[in-house]
Amino acid sequence: MRKAIILVGLLAILYQSVMAAEPATIAAIFAKTGIATAYGAACISGVELAVEEINRQGGVLDRPLKLIVLDNRSTPIDSAIAAKEAVRLQSMAVIGSDWSSHSLATAPVLQKAGIPMISPGSTNPKVTRVGKYIFRVCFLDSFQGTAMARFAYDELAARKAVVLKNVDEDYCLMLAEFFLNAFKAKGGYILLEEYYRGKAVDFEILLKKVKSLQPDVVYVPGYERDSGLLIRQAVSMGIKTTFLGGDGWSNIYQYGKEAVEGGLYSAHWHPEVPSEKSIHIHKISKQLYGKRINSDFTALSYDATTLLADAVKRAGVWDRAKIRDALSETTDFEGVTGTITLDKNGDPQNKEVVILKIEKGKPVYFKTLKPYE
Secondary structure: OHHHHHHHHHHHHHHHHHHHOOOEEEEEEEOOOOOOHHHHHHHHHHHHHHHHHHHHOOOEOOEOEEEEEEEOOOOHHHHHHHHHHHHHOOOOEEEEOOOHHHHHHHHHHHHHHOOOEEEOOOOOOOOHHHOOOEEEOOOOHHHHHHHHHHHHHHOOOOOEEEEEEEOOOHHHHHHHHHHHHHHHHHOOEEEEEEEEOOOOOOOHHHHHHHHHHOOOEEEOOOOHHHHHHHHHHHHHOOOOOEEEEOHHHOOOHHHHHHHHOOOEEEEOOOOOOOOHHHHHHHHHHHHHHOOOOOOHHHHHHHHHHHHHHHHHHHHOOOOHHHHHHHHHOOOOEEEOOEEEOEOOOOOEOOOOEEEEEEEOOEEEEEEEEOOOO
């Protein structure tokens, strides 16, 4: 008992000592307001969880992390403004953004300033092409869109597809492009390729075209609000098909309700994945916040933050350039969402994609798809 008390005392002293050291500032750029708020909240919670855990363990290189959360207001313009604020605050690194259109606005600012950026969920391939300081922990749209097209053709025996695109989001346009190309390459037919505005609430004209074509599947790679409202109206109009989506569907039931039952979408992770890291993040979350993790964006943001901490340790110094170099050399980092090895572009190699099915209002694990050669 005495030894345990002494150990607890020593840990407390260590914690106080670390917290007294000069903190290392990192910024998180996500939506706290606007249409991307739900995604932003999930990502922010993942970063906060990782920072709290890291600081309780003594920080990184004997310095605690000081987290500053900046609101990108769900727009590319405000994402760039938030990035400039991160530069002004002399952030050592940035976690974010989530939506690809936001990261595409944030990345050039941070690249110019020489500040490492790790995006949890921006899947557009263009994001990391901005420069050598930009990284991500999620899979790319090139894999996500291709995987869903092959899944539709091989697993669902779909031969006729309709693709509906949110014209206001780079993420949606890119994902649709890869699905289209892969589905046609398999021998499938694209009956209709149509656009809609992201803030639309009435899709009747578009959906009348879809109904007349009777497709096997309708691919709607939008976000939860636009995809949910579109599918809800489609079902109310009597359209009977299988709706497919991408990782932006994480909270789609909020808008689509019963209409999205049976829908299938690609995701980065699921709470029931029985890996050691998944068990760990649930345990830490319950200890600190009294609840389990239920969002893959929370898991991705946790991975992005812990990867940053790992890179700093490998760099051996709080220096942006050396942290960037360490990030670029990341190999076999065990994250909650899978093993991360970064390629020359700052993208994870060979990450798997999880297919989820909406049943009784909740996403349930359906299948894991491995990278295609």
